[in-house]
Amino acid sequence: MTTDTTGTAARDGEPRRGGPADSPFVRACRREPGPHTPVWFMRQAGRSLPEYREIRANVPMLESCRRPELVTEITLQPVRRHGVDAAILFSDIVVPVAAAGIDLDIVPGTGPVVAEPVRTAADVERINPIGRDDVSYVDEAVRLLVAELGDTPLIGFAGAPFTLASYLVEGGPSRTHAKTKALMYGDPELWHALCARLAEVTLAFLRVQVDAGVSAVQLFDSWAGALSEADYRRYVLPHSAHVLAGLAGAGVPRIHFGVGTAELLGAMGEAGADVVGVDWRTPLDVATRRIGPDKAVQGNLDPAVLLAPWPVVEAAVRRILDEGRAAPGHVFNLGHGVLPETDPEVLTRVVALVHELSARPAA
Ligand code: CP3
Numbered sequence: 001m002t003t004d005t006t007g008t009a010a011r012d013g014e015p016r017r018g019g020p021a022d023s024p025f026v027r028a029c030r031r032e033p034g035p036h037t038p039v040w041f042m043r044q045a046g047r048s049l050p051e052y053r054e055i056r057a058n059v060p061m062l063e064s065c066r067r068p069e070l071v072t073e074i075t076l077q078p079v080r081r082h083g084v085d086a087a088i089l090f091s092d093i094v095v096p097v098a099a100a101g102i103d104l105d106i107v108p109g110t111g112p113v114v115a116e117p118v119r120t121a122a123d124v125e126r127i128n129p130i131g132r133d134d135v136s137y138v139d140e141a142v143r144l145l146v147a148e149l150g151d152t153p154l155i156g157f158a159g160a161p162f163t164l165a166s167y168l169v170e171g172g173p174s175r176t177h178a179k180t181k182a183l184m185y186g187d188p189e190l191w192h193a194l195c196a197r198l199a200e201v202t203l204a205f206l207r208v209q210v211d212a213g214v215s216a217v218q219l220f221d222s223w224a225g226a227l228s229e230a231d232y233r234r235y236v237l238p239h240s241a242h243v244l245a246g247l248a249g250a251g252v253p254r255i256h257f258g259v260g261t262a263e264l265l266g267a268m269g270e271a272g273a274d275v276v277g278v279d280w281r282t283p284l285d286v287a288t289r290r291i292g293p294d295k296a297v298q299g300n301l302d303p304a305v306l307l308a309p310w311p312v313v314e315a316a317v318r319r320i321l322d323e324g325r326a327a328p329g330h331v332f333n334l335g336h337g338v339l340p341e342t343d344p345e346v347l348t349r350v351v352a353l354v355h356e357l358s359a360r361p362a363a
Pocket of ligand 1: 088222
């Protein structure tokens with residue numbers, strides 16, 4: 001059930017005035033005008049912040065995701081430091097998969113590593129459904145954060161079935177996704193069974209976050225760009241659409257993001273997104289033509305540009321804001337996550353620049 005005690009929009013009514021549902025970020029997601037173009041950064045929590053490295057010293061990644069006070073502090077760090085328009089919950093896409101019973105770890109410098117890769121029907125059976133009690137630490141962290149954040153919206157997130165399946169089938173990160181595709185093409189029935197299970201886990205994980213008060217959700221299908229549009233539509237879209245449709249009545253915008261998805265942007269919008277995330281390869285005006293007029297876009301500064309001298313960064317920010325004006329709503333972001341070597345000062349300057357260049361007089 002959706003309540004209106006969270007600052008999110010009521011199911012049928014107008015968004016409540018004030019609070020995160022009326023923030024520049026949520027307004028842009030809804031394609032409503034706001035005081036400025038909102039900005040946040042994928043992977044803003046952690047990565048480049050010294051205060052993050054300090055607090056995470058000696059706490060393994062998965063364990064830190066299960067400590068609500070630590071999650072709260074890490075999530076707030078980039079909001080305090082940069083003045084971004086939204087917080088993103090500190091967690092990981094494999095957290096719900098671990099809660100579903102899969103033995104895995106997040107190895108520093110590598111990413112998720114699965115003890116026994118999932119390749120048979122019996123393996124798929126090992127992925128259990130999850131509910132709030134299995135991820136109570138996430139419920140608790142979101143509630144703590146919503147109370148701390150006031151008018152600043154909190155973004156919840158989860159991994160989409162394809163990206164999660166890739167980690168589970170490969171057993172870890174993969175450049176080619178060869179084993180994943182071998183299963184997908186070689187045993188479509190098993191593939192669909194795997195993705196259907198993962199879609200239920202993902203949907204349950206997002207519902208816990210929505211019920212606890214997040215103001216938007218982002219579905220990360222980071223590796224979907226490995227597929228052709230035809231294969232994406234056949235093997236992946238129905239499962240991601242199931243997740244997004246399951247949240248259609250939740251009253252929070254749904255962002256759908258992947259990397260290298262120039263050919264998939266239309267399909268990723270059709271899957272049921274309110275906002276489509278775009279990487280740096282596709283200019284936002286071109287992306288908008290592919291996605292259509294009824295969705296906002298998010299992106300799309302190349303994270304590597306942040307390593308260049310400031311005039312280069314500034315020119316890129318200006319260009320992206322210009323290209324974003326073609327869209328019915330624009331949330332400024334990177335085209336993928338913050339690189340660990342990024343100078344945090346540059347992120348702070350980008351936030352100020354986006355706000356300054358996009359400021360609109362009060363309506
Ligand atoms: O955006 C945020 O700031 C919120 C936190 C967040 C993390 N992971 C924390 C994290 C989010 C949104 C994610 C999502 C995630 N995790 C994705 C989708 C986004 C993307 O980048 O495409 C993916 C594919 C993963 C899987 C994963 N987990 C990878 C590839 C890695 C990086 C491995 C490494 O060390 O380079 C992780 C680990 C991870 N997730 C870290 C953090 C802060 C680093 C762990 C550490 O500090 O020890």
